[in-house]
Amino acid sequence: MGAQGPDAAGPPGDRRHAPGRPPAQRVTRRADIVTDPVVGIIGPGRAGVGLALALVQAGYTVRLHGRRKKAVPKPLELTVGAADEPPAWVAQAGVLILAVRDDAISPLAEVLARAEAVRADQVVLHLSGVLGQEALAPLVPSRAALGSLHPLQTISDPATAPARLEGTWAAVEGMPRAVQAAEGIAQELGMRPFRLSGKQKAIYHAGAVFASNYFVVVEAIAQRLLRHAGLSDTDAWQALRPLVEGTFENLTRQEPKDALTGPVARGDEATIRRHLESLTRDDALLYRALGRAALELAEKGGMDEATAARVAQALATDLPPVIRHA
Template sequence: MLLAVPDSAIAAVAGALLGAVGERHVVLHLSGRLGATALAPLASSGAGLGSLHPLLSFADPAAAPARLRAAVAAIEGDERGRAVARTLAVCIGLTPFEVAAAEKARYHAGAVFGANFLVTIAAVARRVFTQAGVPPEVAAKGLATLMAGVLENVTRDGPAGALTGPLKRGDAGTVRANIRALDPPEAELYRVLSRATLDIAGLDAERRAAIERALDE
């Protein structure tokens, strides 16, 4: 049995199923954040319990099935729950991997960085482009091409190998000019992301220090 309901409803739905499921059943939910403990109301039922989370964006449900075959899925739960989750994942074309129950929230945070915040970055970039006078339709097209190319590079070369731009070069002057050109909210986001990016830029101590000084101005 697969529960495809919001996280906040999982426990209530599980409770409503008590008496309807037993030892011959396995109940899974699809939450990325919650583990099998969300099904605690069914703990006494004898059913196998677990979770199956496809690592995939479902913004367009019609397109999602075709993408399943290229996606991975996090599975977690008791022995029977994990076994059924693994079998189900493989049957629909997903590549399953196990995540410890205690790490589900951290795993889900990784998904938020990789999906939700990517959308945020796209929105900010579009806004900055249009503030610079780039026509919105040109900004949208150009950014789509830029981001698609970067994702291809990350897939092929990994984050450190895919990084380009002023932080990779250690170009403190450009970093400083970028920040001065931005409105305060975007400038602060630029600083935060730049500090995180420095960890993969591979700069020597001198050039890293120059970038850090520019970020602190």
């Protein structure tokens, strides 16, 4: 139950805030984004520090706060305080970003709400990929604009964030003024914002996990299988790297359905069966699941029904059927 007024959710037919729709025009003046040019970030982890560096480089004044003292890159300065006390500078921030773990967002919002630290004219965003504005529910009585900003990018080294965020897509969600602020910040950092509803975020984030986190896991499995074939861990990864890089290069030029190669794509059921015979039960289950997804891609790429049926038989398992997508 959101607050009524300028930041209540618009009607379903309001095209300005349609989920999945990129913004109609670029926000070009910072005064159009927030009334106060200060952005406050609570949470000095990799995402928080990386975003802070990018914001400073873009000309924002940034405040950064954490629970414990730690070194932060210049020109950032870190204020430190107890977890149950808001930063002293909260009132200065036109936009307040909660850069904390997903399970810490609502408790932090509760701390801010109890202290009545947030005003109606402020914007409060979090960086979760899976949660929406509902994570900020304790702040609804403040009548602040609530939402989320999730750059679709990994930040393992905060120093690289300004360059990494350039060209990155970013999911934005929330109340209208929060969406406007998130889009404006994203655009000034060189990102390409797109809008989602709160209900769409979980499946969106699952897709991001497949693209990034599980990509790493699949490469680790490939490395382990080459080790079982007799290579050392180091040699296995060095052997795989050119293959991985070549695959990624293909994906920079083609969509997945056109970049797919390998035994499923060419309908080689004999090779598929030999692979399955060589694998442990757990690896075979994963191979089959991924193989069935690959078969769906191959069919989209024009594989004939007879070949697809033979490949499906080679991949046969007691797993439920693959859900076909349009």
